[in-house]
Amino acid sequence: MDQKINSAILNKIFRDSAIQYGLKEFENIKPVEVLDIFEKEKGKFYIKCLKRDKDILLLNNEKNLSKPEEVIRQLWLFKLTKYYNYPLNRIDLEKDIRFGHEIHAKAADIIVYREDKETPLVIIETKNPTVEKGLDQLKTYINSEGAPIGVWSNGVEKVVLYRPYPREFQTLRDLPRADQTIEDVLEEKLTLGDLQQQYDLVKILKILEELVLASAGVDSFNEIFKLIYAKLFDEKEARKRKDNEVYFRQSKDPKITYDVINKLFQGASNEWPGIFNSHEKIELAPGHLSVCVDEFSKIRLLDSNLEVIDAAFEYLLPDVAKGKRGQYFTPRHVIDMAVKMLNPQDDEYIVDPACGSGGFLIHAMQYVWSNNLKHADKSARSDYASKYVYGIDFDDKPVKIARAMMLIAGDGKSHILKLNSLNTKEWQGDESEKERARAELRERLHKFDDYDKNKSNKENFKYFDFDILLSNPPFAGEIHETPMLKEYELAKNDKGKLRNKMERHILFIERSLDLVKPGGRLGIVLPQGVFNNSNMEYVRNYLLDKARILAVVGLEVNTFKPHTGTKTSVIFLKKWNEKEKPPKDYPIFMAVSKKSGKDNSGDYVYRKDKEGNLIFDEQGKKILEHDLDEIAGEYLKFVKNKSLKKE
Numbered sequence: 263m264d265q266k267i268n269s270a271i272l273n274k275i276f277r278d279s280a281i282q283y284g285l286k287e288f289e290n291i292k293p294v295e296v297l298d299i300f301e302k303e304k305g306k307f308y309i310k311c312l313k314r315d316k317d318i319l320l321l322n323n324e325k326n327l328s329k330p331e332e333v334i335r336q337l338w339l340f341k342l343t344k345y346y347n348y349p350l351n352r353i354d355l356e357k358d359i360r361f362g363h364e365i366h367a368k369a370a371d372i373i374v375y376r377e378d379k380e381t382p383l384v385i386i387e388t389k390n391p392t393v394e395k396g397l398d399q400l401k402t403y404i405n406s407e408g409a410p411i412g413v414w415s416n417g418v419e420k421v422v423l424y425r426p427y428p429r430e431f432q433t434l435r436d437l438p439r440a441d442q443t444i445e446d447v448l449e450e451k452l453t454l455g456d457l458q459q460q461y462d463l464v465k466i467l468k469i470l471e472e473l474v475l476a477s478a479g480v481d482s483f484n485e486i487f488k489l490i491y492a493k494l495f496d497e498k499e500a501r502k503r504k505d506n507e508v509y510f511r512q513s514k515d516p517k518i519t520y521d522v523i524n525k526l527f528q529g530a531s532n533e534w535p536g537i538f539n540s541h542e543k544i545e546l547a548p549g550h551l552s553v554c555v556d557e558f559s560k561i562r563l564l565d566s567n568l569e570v571i572d573a574a575f576e577y578l579l580p581d582v583a584k585g586k587r588g589q590y591f592t593p594r595h596v597i598d599m600a601v602k603m604l605n606p607q608d609d610e611y612i613v614d615p616a617c618g619s620g621g622f623l624i625h626a627m628q629y630v631w632s633n634n635l636k637h638a639d640k641s642a643r644s645d646y647a648s649k650y651v652y653g654i655d656f657d658d659k660p661v662k663i664a665r666a667m668m669l670i671a672g673d674g675k676s677h678i679l680k681l682n683s684l685n686t687k688e689w690q691g692d693e694s695e696k697e698r699a700r701a702e703l704r705e706r707l708h709k710f711d712d713y714d715k716n717k718s719n720k721e722n723f724k725y726f727d728f729d730i731l732l733s734n735p736p737f738a739g740e741i742h743e744t745p746m747l748k749e750y751e752l753a754k755n756d757k758g759k760l761r762n763k764m765e766r767h768i769l770f771i772e773r774s775l776d777l778v779k780p781g782g783r784l785g786i787v788l789p790q791g792v793f794n795n796s797n798m799e800y801v802r803n804y805l806l807d808k809a810r811i812l813a814v815v816g817l818e819v820n821t822f823k824p825h826t827g828t829k830t831s832v833i834f835l836k837k838w839n840e841k842e843k844p845p846k847d848y849p850i851f852m853a854v855s856k857k858s859g860k861d862n863s864g865d866y867v868y869r870k871d872k873e874g875n876l877i878f879d880e881q882g883k884k885i886l887e888h889d890l891d892e893i894a895g896e897y898l899k900f901v902k903n904k905s906l907k908k909e
Contacts, residue, residue: 284418312339334388347440382409391416433556448514454506457562463574474550495530497564512556516548575663592734599890600785608634610729615683617653620664622732651676686723727779734787735770780839790829809835813851824864859888
């Protein structure tokens with residue numbers, strides 16, 4: 263066995279961008295060490311089968327052909343014998359499947375038999391790399407052979423099904439060992455230490471859609487969110503329990519599972535009010551809930567990779583809802599660039615008036631943690647979040663996401679408020695949500711020397727003293743309501759007459775400037791037309807009058823694809839001080855991004871080496887092909903050279 267050959271061939275097969283496989287599932291057993299790959303003929307590499315007495319062609323360089331499914335099959339053979347303790351004489355490969363009285367042309371990849379060596383116990387499917395095709399095929403095989411357990415695996419993901427009743431499927435956290443029953447697996451205790459911290463939540467959601475969500479007849483977003491909420495609460499409480507035991511797991515009886523999870527959900531609602539109503543319960547049927555719980559029970563949410571969770575939330579939100587309002591999640595490398603360029607400090611108040619899932623806020627918070635609070639304890643970091651970070655959004659679902667994301671980021675109880683930033687008249691009322699929001703925002707109001715102005719501001723919530731504003735306001739939609747338009751200078755023409763309508767993002771520009779104090783800094787994503795359309799000149803003049811333009815970064819056209827192809831820029835501003843006279847001329851940093859990290863279809867593009875292999879960072883993550891980090895670096899040099907402190 264030559265581990266160098268093993269490593270080279272595995273890298274060639276599984277880093278090939280055309281092969282959507284991987285070996286993440288087998289990291290613990292070190293595939294390089296357990297497989298036997300060798301060059302039998304020039305350019306033809308074979309693998310020694312652990313079961314069959316023959317060599318299997320794995321890679322043909324001349325024809326550019328490979329069999330990743332064979333690697334996965336051999337690794338499963340190793341796991342079955344060495345970890346699950348099934349003897350080889352109870353295992354069969356590529357067994358023809360019987361449908362009624364006929365033998366089907368298709369064959370099961372692996373079958374594990376009971377001790378009689380005749381009755382199927384487990385069927386394993388490795389040929390189909392996608393969850394949809396793989397699970398469909400697996401269910402067919404299980405029903406045909408009468409096996410109680412099935413496994414679909416593509417090397418990255420794994421789903422274990424069991425069949426309590428004919429044609430009814432539930433899931434299991436793991437495959438039973440040879441000395442275990444299904445009941446043993448279901449009743450096994452879990453601790454925080456057992457939970458995975460590296461996972462793809464979108465893929466888990468796709469599995470759940472395939473298994474239950476598509477036919478469950480419920481609002482998938484709300485129900486999955488309830489489960490995430492309950493799981494966050496359980497993980498928090500598990501830190502206090504003996505052995506850090508978690509209760510969020512599947513039981514043998516789906517009704518017991520439902521009772522336990524619903525109790526956790528109620529606990530979460532009491533611990534973190536304002537996301538769900540006190541009377542709300544989980545709407546998923548016990549059987550469907552049991553499947554969802556099993557998939558979620560394997561992973562750890564608290565202190566996890568936020569990008570993974572954020573991507574899952576974006577996946578859950580219907581595209582129609584986002585498109586109608588022009589609400590699209592800002593790519594995280596765009597956010598990182600904006601945060602670096604504004605350079606928030608640990609004594610500066612941050613706000614996003616269209617916060618969505620909280621991307622700008624979370625990245626700004628983590629930036630401060632990394633740069634200003636590097637040596638601070640967890641409590642100090644949480645205190646910073648609860649004091650200095652504010653987010654506002656009018657849409658219920660993104661607000662829920664943002665609040666959950668702050669919890670996941672480190673129990674950062676920040677001010678995430680469900681309000682319409684553009685219409686402060688809607689902030690009035692005696693609903694608990696609005697009362698709480700007004701109470702939290704009152705401390706941030708701008709204080710005027712003039713008594714009447716101060717009194718009016720306390721009533722109207724128009725002017726604030728935030729230090730930093732970061733936002734990607736919704737582009738779509740127009741405002742027609744006259745009472746609302748009357749509140750904005752930009753809604754009036756050069757003769758002072760009120761316009762009939764205004765684009766939403768234009769009003770957001772004025773509102774954003776009202777939210778920051780004199781000297782405050784802003785970073786706003788805007789359509790390119792604001793900067794170059796002739797009919798937008800009045801907006802540009804308004805900006806020049808109200809703030810110093812620090813920088814404008816044009817984003818590559820693919821940046822927001824597949825959601826929209828609207829060309830956008832990020833403008834960075836510093837609001838003039840009240841007595842400051844704007845200079846006629848001053849330097850402005852200008853840059854245009856050439857690499858967005860996405861292709862024309864909106865799929866992410868990753869960096870590759872000269873041989874065409876993907877490049878990974880220190881955490882094993884693929885690196886996006888974009889130039890925004892370089893642009894941020896050039897801006898910071900520009901600031902230093904021009905002696906523009908904090909700009």
